[in-house]
Amino acid sequence: MVSDKTLPVLAILGGTGKEGPGLAMRWAHAGYRIIIGSRQAEKAQATASELNEKLGVTTVQGMENEQAARLADIAVLTVVHTAHQAALEGLREALQGKILVDATARVDFRDPRPPEPPSAGRMAQELLGPGVRVVAAFQNVPAHALKKNLGASMDTDVLICSDDLPAAQQVMALAQAAGMRAYYAGGLDNAVVVEGLTSILISLNKHYGTKTASIAVTGIDSR
Numbered sequence: 001m002v003s004d005k006t007l008p009v010l011a012i013l014g015g016t017g018k019e020g021p022g023l024a025m026r027w028a029h030a031g032y033r034i035i036i037g038s039r040q041a042e043k044a045q046a047t048a049s050e051l052n053e054k055l056g057v058t059t060v061q062g063m064e065n066e067q068a069a070r071l072a073d074i075a076v077l078t079v080v081h082t083a084h085q086a087a088l089e090g091l092r093e094a095l096q097g098k099i100l101v102d103a104t105a106r107v108d109f110r111d112p113r114p115p116e117p118p119s120a121g122r123m124a125q126e127l128l129g130p131g132v133r134v135v136a137a138f139q140n141v142p143a144h145a146l147k148k149n150l151g152a153s154m155d156t157d158v159l160i161c162s163d164d165l166p167a168a169q170q171v172m173a174l175a176q177a178a179g180m181r182a183y184y185a186g187g188l189d190n191a192v193v194v195e196g197l198t199s200i201l202i203s204l205n206k207h208y209g210t211k212t213a214s215i216a217v218t219g220i221d222s223r
């Protein structure tokens, strides 16, 4: 797949872990230019090289989170949930004027429980201010599923929450490009429920011995 220069450039901040590279692979495969962000440029470059090699592309770059955020049209936050606030503090200036997609689910894998409100997305919006359009999404999409069968549709739906509907619609297009069904699910305060669903999905994975439990919406014909 050749990159499409008409598509937005995507930065994946904290893109060296599990969820970030999974999302990056799907979008790079769909023709997006990707910048992997990290606290360390060398670590980001190593992940970028790995993804380019796996996908047979040259469109994935790696750099420090702040520079990645500055160069992107849309930034996606996939730092470990305990670093959510600290990571955003350092990126406030770089993110002004952009869409920030927040994939954070504040759930401890060892003891999964739903988090207290406000949602991580609401906290991000408060911290970043009105100059950043925060969209909460992908909190229920398992990293394991992202890396399988690239190019094929995924058996997962994405609930997308934002106070800014046009921004949410841009992120719905990203989810669709990555092979997921996407639904607008209301404002940022609703995203705490979406984070809480991750607690249920982790519990399902533990009980049924799987790694890919996700969610599906019924009753809506979104095609």
Ligand SMILES: NC(=O)c1ccc[n+]([C@@H]2O[C@H](COP(=O)([O-])OP(=O)(O)OC[C@H]3O[C@@H](n4cnc5c(N)ncnc54)[C@H](OP(=O)(O)O)[C@@H]3O)[C@@H](O)[C@H]2O)c1
Residues within 6 Å of the ligand: 014, 015, 016, 017, 018, 019, 020, 037, 038, 039, 040, 043, 044, 077, 078, 079, 080, 081, 083, 086, 087, 103, 104, 105, 106, 107, 138, 139, 140, 141, 142, 143, 144
């Ligand atoms: N894993 C999943 O299946 C999944 C599914 C849905 C949503 N999520 C959400 O996606 C996010 C990432 O999950 P993950 O499993 O990919 O996490 P992870 O692998 O544990 O960590 C992701 C990245 O966070 C960065 N990081 C660690 N400590 C940091 C700090 N103090 N400050 C800034 N960055 C720090 C690291 O990047 P550098 O060391 O390179 O800076 C690391 O590679 C979480 O919010 C999680 O709730 C995960």
